[in-house]
Amino acid sequence: MKIVIVDYGMGNIHSITSALKYIGVQEVVVSHKSEDLQSADKLLLPGVGAFNQAMINIQKLELDTVLKNLVLIEKKPILGICLGMQLLCESSDEDGLHSGLGFIKGDVRKFDISPLSVPHVGFNQVKAPANSRLYTGLEELSDFYFTHSFRMQSGSPINAGICEYGQEFIASFELDNIAGTQFHPELSQTNGLKVLENFVKSF
């Protein structure tokens, strides 16, 4: 099993690399080269930071074209984490309205939940969707670690995991070969390791 963590210059990839190794992935490569991405069994799109800057980096490295080909045409499995999940959506309104990769029907919008504080930080419960692959072996409600100010919404059936913080929002989705988690599985103890293991095994 070879997983390539897509490197577009944003986010702490130390924990996710060590988590993938911990659950037994033989080869974990961090790269933005198309030949590396091509050779991966699965892709992982990480990320912490601002949406627009991430898209600029991705376009500069021509990763948008590479990923579109690998994910939408070749159907290579991909898991987006936190900002990485948001980038898979159609748009975000962080610092103005920006387009995302658009692999999944959904949009990212700022939390509007005054007087609760934003960002939403800490462990919170996620309700798994029925027939989930990501949450296999976990309770229907499981705790995961979040840290974000923007959250995903979607009107389409994308098999979403739901979390509540002032309002319900999409904590994860899983559709065919494309999955995303707003939470950080690599910082969510055994629950998160289980989700990563499920992605590795079932996608």
Next chain:
Amino acid sequence: MLRKRIIFTLIYENGFFHQSRNFRLQRVGNIRWLERNYKFQSVAFSLDELIVLNASKEDKDMQKFAQTLKRLVDNVFIPIAAGGGIRSLEDAKTLFDNGADKIVLNSALFQDRELVKALTTKYGSQSVVASVDYKIVENKRMVFIEDGTLDTGKELQVYLKDLEGLNVGELYLNSIDQDGTGFGYDTNVVEELFTSLKAPLIIAGGAGNEKHLLEGLKIESVSAVATANLFNFMGDGLPNARKKILAEDINLASFVNKSL
């Protein structure tokens, strides 16, 4: 529902981890010792978060500290906050590059507000924890910096007011008087403080057993309780404490059994 947290704080000084009592440090062991005798990585499975602080007095060698941090957090899958001696963007970057998910600022909050602002702008407020140490002097809670050695001359209440414009993500409040005593937290501080800081509150200093953790967690405005007590909470201490606290129906995350 957003959960409350139990945090362990490791105090590092010149290559060794320490037990602190009223900010006087007692050497316990180096990282190998911690891994071997305290089975640190398995204890970490009972935690919600880890804070690692560099309390080296003379030379806070950031590179050496970062190397220890990197090794320590390998196979620890919870958020890691690290700090102690951050004086520049470069210092912060060194810690982020070596496994920190957040950084902890203390003296800089008082001495270099521009740095604090630059860090929250660059990494986001959720990545910056404001650590405030206080000690009772003539019946007033006074804030100390530089590892508790320098009195800022500011009362806690005033000091926290000054922090409001800094947009920090969390507040870590540590009582120097209670630190390492095992007598329990200064819970009064929470009731007596009126702060419009919206940042989540972590209380530290004084926890000696799970009853103290429980006492802290039961206070509504407390988001997290921290302990640095290596002697009482390492080994099976912390896993057992967490079990007992969960049995009290406290709003903590639960994790599936480690059978991976």
